Amino acid sequence: MTRSPLLDVDELSVAFTRRRRRDVQAVDRISFSLREGRITGLVGESGCGKSVTSLALMGLLPARGVRVGGTARFRLGGGDEVDLLALPAARLRDLRGSEIAMVFQDPLSSLNPVVPIGRQVAEVLTRHRGLKGAAARGQAAELLARVGIPDPGRRLREYPHELSGGMRQRALIAMAVACRPRLLIADEPTTALDVTIQAQILELLAGLVAEEGTALLMITHDLGVVAGLCDEINVLYSGRTVEGAARHELFAAPTHPYTAGLLGSIPRLDAPRDEPLTPIRGTVDDAIGWDDGCAFAPRCDRFAEDCLGGPPPMRERRAGHRFRCLHPTEPAPGEESEGR
Amino acid sequence: MSLLEIEDLEVHFPIRRGILLERTVGRVRAVDGVSLSVAAGTTYGLVGESGCGKTTLGRAVLRLVDVTAGQVRLGGVDLAGLGAEELRRSRRRVQMVFQDPLGSLDPRQNVESLLMEGLEVHGLGAGRAERRARVADALEAVGLSARALPRYPHEFSGGQRQRIGIARALVLAPDLIVCDEPVSALDVSIQAQVLNLLEELQRERGLAYLVIAHDLAVVRHVSDTVGVMYLGALVEEAPGAGLYAGPLHPYTRSLISAVPVPDPAVEDGRRRILLQGDLPSPADPPPGCRFHTRCPWRQEERCATDRPELRTVAEGHKVACHYAESIAAGEIRPNPPG
Amino acid sequence: MPSRTQRIDRLAELVAARREDGEGRGVWREAFARMRRDPMAITGAAIVGVFLLVAVLGELIAPYSPTAQTWGAEVFPNRNVFVGPRAENWLGLDNLGRDQFSRMVIGARQTLLVGVVAAGLGFTAGALLGGVSGAAHTLGGRAGRRIDTVLMRFTDMMLALPTLLLAVSIAALLGQGLTTVMVAVGAAQIPIFARLLRGAMIAQGSRDYVLAARALGARRRRIALAHILPNSMGPVLVQLTLSLATAIIDAAALSYLGLGNPDPSVPEWGTMLADAQRFLGGAPQLAVFPALAIIVTALGFTLMGEAMRESLDPRLRN
Numbered sequence A: 001m002t003r004s005p006l007l008d009v010d011e012l013s014v015a016f017t018r019r020r021r022r023d024v025q026a027v028d029r030i031s032f033s034l035r036e037g038r039i040t041g042l043v044g045e046s047g048c049g050k051s052v053t054s055l056a057l058m059g060l061l062p063a064r065g066v067r068v069g070g071t072a073r074f075r076l077g078g079g080d081e082v083d084l085l086a087l088p089a090a091r092l093r094d095l096r097g098s099e100i101a102m103v104f105q106d107p108l109s110s111l112n113p114v115v116p117i118g119r120q121v122a123e124v125l126t127r128h129r130g131l132k133g134a135a136a137r138g139q140a141a142e143l144l145a146r147v148g149i150p151d152p153g154r155r156l157r158e159y160p161h162e163l164s165g166g167m168r169q170r171a172l173i174a175m176a177v178a179c180r181p182r183l184l185i186a187d188e189p190t191t192a193l194d195v196t197i198q199a200q201i202l203e204l205l206a207g208l209v210a211e212e213g214t215a216l217l218m219i220t221h222d223l224g225v226v227a228g229l230c231d232e233i234n235v236l237y238s239g240r241t242v243e244g245a246a247r248h249e250l251f252a253a254p255t256h257p258y259t260a261g262l263l264g265s266i267p268r269l270d271a272p273r274d275e276p277l278t279p280i281r282g283t284v285d286d287a288i289g290w291d292d293g294c295a296f297a298p299r300c301d302r303f304a305e306d307c308l309g310g311p312p313p314m315r316e317r318r319a320g321h322r323f324r325c326l327h328p329t330e331p332a333p334g335e336e337s338e339g340r
Numbered sequence B: 001m002s003l004l005e006i007e008d009l010e011v012h013f014p015i016r017r018g019i020l021l022e023r024t025v026g027r028v029r030a031v032d033g034v035s036l037s038v039a040a041g042t043t044y045g046l047v048g049e050s051g052c053g054k055t056t057l058g059r060a061v062l063r064l065v066d067v068t069a070g071q072v073r074l075g076g077v078d079l080a081g082l083g084a085e086e087l088r089r090s091r092r093r094v095q096m097v098f099q100d101p102l103g104s105l106d107p108r109q110n111v112e113s114l115l116m117e118g119l120e121v122h123g124l125g126a127g128r129a130e131r132r133a134r135v136a137d138a139l140e141a142v143g144l145s146a147r148a149l150p151r152y153p154h155e156f157s158g159g160q161r162q163r164i165g166i167a168r169a170l171v172l173a174p175d176l177i178v179c180d181e182p183v184s185a186l187d188v189s190i191q192a193q194v195l196n197l198l199e200e201l202q203r204e205r206g207l208a209y210l211v212i213a214h215d216l217a218v219v220r221h222v223s224d225t226v227g228v229m230y231l232g233a234l235v236e237e238a239p240g241a242g243l244y245a246g247p248l249h250p251y252t253r254s255l256i257s258a259v260p261v262p263d264p265a266v267e268d269g270r271r272r273i274l275l276q277g278d279l280p281s282p283a284d285p286p287p288g289c290r291f292h293t294r295c296p297w298r299q300e301e302r303c304a305t306d307r308p309e310l311r312t313v314a315e316g317h318k319v320a321c322h323y324a325e326s327i328a329a330g331e332i333r334p335n336p337p338g
Numbered sequence C: 001m002p003s004r005t006q007r008i009d010r011l012a013e014l015v016a017a018r019r020e021d022g023e024g025r026g027v028w029r030e031a032f033a034r035m036r037r038d039p040m041a042i043t044g045a046a047i048v049g050v051f052l053l054v055a056v057l058g059e060l061i062a063p064y065s066p067t068a069q070t071w072g073a074e075v076f077p078n079r080n081v082f083v084g085p086r087a088e089n090w091l092g093l094d095n096l097g098r099d100q101f102s103r104m105v106i107g108a109r110q111t112l113l114v115g116v117v118a119a120g121l122g123f124t125a126g127a128l129l130g131g132v133s134g135a136a137h138t139l140g141g142r143a144g145r146r147i148d149t150v151l152m153r154f155t156d157m158m159l160a161l162p163t164l165l166l167a168v169s170i171a172a173l174l175g176q177g178l179t180t181v182m183v184a185v186g187a188a189q190i191p192i193f194a195r196l197l198r199g200a201m202i203a204q205g206s207r208d209y210v211l212a213a214r215a216l217g218a219r220r221r222r223i224a225l226a227h228i229l230p231n232s233m234g235p236v237l238v239q240l241t242l243s244l245a246t247a248i249i250d251a252a253a254l255s256y257l258g259l260g261n262p263d264p265s266v267p268e269w270g271t272m273l274a275d276a277q278r279f280l281g282g283a284p285q286l287a288v289f290p291a292l293a294i295i296v297t298a299l300g301f302t303l304m305g306e307a308m309r310e311s312l313d314p315r316l317r318n
Helices: A050-058 A089-095 A117-129 A133-146 A165-177 A195-212 A223-229 A247-252 A257-265 B054-061 B084-090 B111-122 B128-141 B158-170 B188-205 B216-222 B240-245 B250-258 B264-268 B324-328 C004-018 C027-036 C039-060 C100-139 C141-160 C163-174 C178-205 C208-216 C220-256 C269-279 C285-312
Strands: A007-018 A021-034 A039-043 A066-075 A081-083 A100-103 A183-187 A215-220 A232-237 A240-246 A315-318 A321-323 B004-017 B023-038 B043-047 B069-074 B094-097 B176-180 B208-213 B225-230 B233-239 B311-314 B317-319
Touching: A007 A050, A021 A039, A021 A050, A021 A066, A021 A215, A021 A232, A021 A240, A039 A050, A039 A195, A039 A223, A050 A066, A050 A100, A050 A183, A050 A215, A100 A165, A117 A133, A117 A165, A133 A165, A165 A195, A183 A195, A195 A215, A195 A223, A195 B250, A215 A223, A223 A247, A223 B264, A232 A247, A232 A257, A240 A247, A240 A257, A247 B264, A257 B188, B004 B054, B023 B043, B023 B054, B023 B069, B023 B208, B023 B225, B023 B233, B043 B054, B043 B216, B054 B094, B054 B176, B054 B208, B094 B158, B094 C208, B111 B128, B111 B158, B111 C208, B128 B158, B158 B176, B158 B188, B158 C208, B188 B208, B188 B216, B208 B216, B216 B240, B225 B240, B225 B250, B233 B240, B233 B250, B240 B250, C027 C039, C027 C285, C039 C100, C039 C285, C100 C141, C100 C178, C100 C220, C100 C269, C100 C285, C141 C178, C163 C178, C178 C220, C208 C220, C220 C269, C220 C285, C269 C285
Parallel strands: A039 A215, A039 A232, A100 A183, A183 A215, B043 B208, B043 B225, B094 B176, B176 B208
Antiparallel strands: A007 A021, A007 A066, A066 A081, A232 A240, A240 A321, A315 A321, B004 B023, B004 B069, B225 B233, B233 B317, B311 B317
């Protein structure tokens, strides 16, 4: 029984316009979808467009100097569908915090330093659920407890700088889930945290998804994190999706040379120590425009002449495993259909 | 005798208050009694999370921070006992690579000036020509061309800047390089380039490294010996290969269980050992074993009262835990959380 | 079939076409290049340029003498009879029958002098104070921090003194005159520059590249002069341009209050403004022209300073 996806992103593009210079195409027609209770990952390095994607979906991009294209159909609680990218600002503000919420990377700069934590959480409740005073505070304490903050009653009065990094991120998550959003976007939520704290936060997020049936869009550069957390993973490079697959499938059969290259260049705790790392040569700056060919071509060992003939189309390898490459690392067996 | 020997090193920062007259109201015990040694041509990896003191220790080796107690011996000579001028000259033998590739390069100096500085400061190289040759050699060793010389740091990518930082360290031909988070600010695909470069330079030049990082996988990959730090103390030390296979200290076990591995099959089969509570403040460390407030295996006896020593339990493997053997043998089970 | 080398060459071309390579431009040259394209900077520079030109060329531009009361017979201030702008005298005559336009042109030079000397004094003394303080704090250890504290308290005391009180005190010492005005205005600027440079140096002092210089074994003097100081000068230089603007205005204010040059033969915009106060009813243009000139000139310096600050801002790079 498959309902339509909760969020269906189709050909999302974001371009930053500059005076007298070429536009910067940060996101170049990416498509993916999210379902309730599932965790989808967007993986890539700097410049791949993953953060810009999340900002576009939340309507947090600046109004001027930005050109957004494509659609992002979101199914509301009542069953109606809206296009997030076309909503008026006021309507989007209503949705933010109540149906869609976001957790950012740096908790310290995302929290107001002069307002106690309890009040910040309560503000979300007041804004979207109309709770006031003691009722809001009570709910806030419950939320803090739910995200694993010990002694929540006392913490309500504390300021962000009095909490540790992990606690701050938990508080942010509490604010995000206060109104039980159906979609949660997490942009590098654990990158600034120690690895033991990161494990706690990831468990917390996974638990919230399981309990509430929230859809989680997890944005990160860490392949280890997505391996343990996400149901589906999309790999982004230079603004486009280059590979997308279910979790086990992606790691068992990394098809795009970039994905394979990334996996080969990460030191792994469970591999023999002497196993050499095979880095990807060049840097993300050594990319060519997608219009000229495959953006990854300058860094690719499997590069061939036809890689420069325009953007490679998305193909499908097995059901649900799509990739954008003319010379993938493992030849696609059998099925080759034109995907998106 | 090892190239670098650190013995009972303590680095405490006084907490000062007061407007005109500074009073010391407490001490932050950043490094609280650490001993380790690095042999020439080998790599020692120091790993730990924020607040464990590893960065401070690295800086103490270069005397960039004041040493409160203990010794740092380079080739047998205690650096603390040196006068200002001798200390300055000893800097030739130990160099540092910093975490932030952009912040560690003076934005107003071009690459040539950056690399020449070390030579000028120590009066090395018989003349301009010889200095240029040394600079060119260092540049080539890190894989950059001479075209980089007139350019400025902001014109390079992160990975290239880190290479410039490494070249700057190499130019003095040191015996030991302290690498403070050498790759954590770089993109994943670039990290491997820099790690490979460091290994290659070690092979070619017989360099010794003290690598300080929070990424356990990175540290293990490059190190011959790995030391795990927690709250200013070394809690475990083992050869790189053996640490993952058989961690003995509860903190190390927890740390290893928390590191994500890019393999869903492995991730699904793991059991995370989650720590309770927060990191205690280094200004007010817990009595006895520093880790006991968060240790899943904490026992009633000794843990809260006696500070465990770093003792050898197997060949090359040291642990600072009263009950390391019992935990390893399975005689003690972790306490249920809460 | 193109060879592998040819394919890689073609790739390199495509990559190079997309990338905008730098060619070894330092921070200042980059900032300057950016300023060349900034309309605010261009406007400011144009205004300042005109001002400088007028000040330097002075006598070559002024049609008449600034001090000769050539048309004295035509003007009767007591009876409110003045001469406004006309073909002969573009800006009219002042209360003594002198050509206003010529006075404005020659006055530019004096005004410039006042601004430059005052701001220069503030900058030099302030930078020295702030530089020593900042260097002591970052590199001097415990003793250095004490020196810094003492110097900064001294600076605070200077800041607490009202400019007017300072000016009057200096006038009591030095007597009335342009020197008094310049010294007073300059002295008021000293604590601003001091705090600015000290703050910038302390901020730079904790950066990694300073640590790296220490790790290399550089002596403290080298670190302070070659590393910290150059990187701290940005905000100070911006302040210099802004100080030029305010110095001119402050000097005008002090002249207006009677502390300026009592000699009427040397025109200066501030004193002209002061003298014109009595005739505001009958001949407002006598005040308006000098006021406008001061405002526009100050604006020019301010625009340049703002543009400089924006172009040096590292966050706006790339």
